[in-house]
Amino acid sequence: MFETRSVGARLTLQLLLTIAVIPFLIPIGAMVAKSFEGPGWGNYAAVVSVPGFFRFFLNSAFIAAMSILIIYVTTMMAAFGFSKLRIRNKEVYFWLLMAALTLPEVVLIAPLYSTAVSLGLLGTFWAVILPIAALQIPFTVLIARGYIDGIPDTLFEAARLDGASTWRMFWSVLVPLARPIAVALIVLVLINAWNAYLLPKVFLINDDMGVVTLLPEFFRRQYNDDTPKVLAAAVVTAIPTIVAYIALQKQFERGMAAGAIK
Template structure:
């Protein structure tokens, strides 16, 4: 009886997983299918097979969106944001985990508020401030905005990792003559590296896909990111949907490949961050 129930439960579990997998993969499969069609075939039958296969869509998308330049811009913005967020947030999280702060509840509320508050609330004053500083169309300036935007989440996540590290390790290192910086860099950082990797992955994906801030602060053609270049492919009166689908696939492929490659460490990092709050 138990064996039958176990098999039934396993069958239902696989069925549910198959349904979720289909829901997750169907849009990507449809995107791939339509990226190989002429625009007319997409309008006629978006679910049909391409006849013939149109590889030229990828060439046109790469050239028209100037991905050779805009991809570099996106990589620079994402890379700079990752470095700034991980370096500053790890230091902040370590201090918050090891120092007793009487107003911790207020500080937690502040972090939650800044994490959940929509960027539209302070977009206009931020724009005028950056205009006064001459930081409009400055890629590094956009990375600074992303750093401020994503740091509260990173601090809260990394703090849980530092809290899970036994204080005896720090005390032993101090007894051996290590300085505070050596304790942090040589002892703590290697232990919480899964959390830092998780933060880097999440922040990198968010900054790569972000649109509102990028399109507001980057207005010159040479400074736009890949996401903005993809948006500009759609014309006001006509659009080559095959080319647009190919451009979307080009943007999605690095993100999907990175997540597939890092999924094990990502899951481990998220699970490790939930050990202690």
């Protein structure tokens, strides 16, 4: 990492970073402050008292966990193939995959809905999990390949000389060395899957399949919303991802930095 040796340079850098963070802290602070208007903690009590509150958290946790599992396995195998295996025209396949990054989620809702109906997945968690995974895999493969490119080829050549199969190289060489990028992938997927709103709103048609991002809907009225309770629900929804990021911050930053350098 780069170091600033002089006191003036450190103070200048600290000032610049503080100024850069302020625009992000202002809306968060306003949201938290507004959530205590009126009855104060009573707003949070109202959120916790929503019917099925804990079930909503379990549903979101299940969607996030399955999305993480699918994306991690698929991403690591694809990145390993693109980076270290000799595959004919693999760069063509890679850039075709990258082209999927240009597809916004909202544009795909209609074909995804039609596909879910034809496959009998409408009203199931898989109608949300599979699109979440499909939409995130191109980006996760991009950053994972950048990280795996930095692993010396000599390690895999040595494993091959020792008689290791491709699967053995993947499991015994790549997976242990790729833990930093794995943590980064887990954090990114957790945040995106936990905060998913449009897909659960469209595909989870049963009342007992709600997710945490739908909690503010309970405080929306026909002509005006109960804003403090809506914001309290947003704060409660954000807590798990904030805790996860703080707990994995160092590994996440290390993995993202390594994945960005090719």
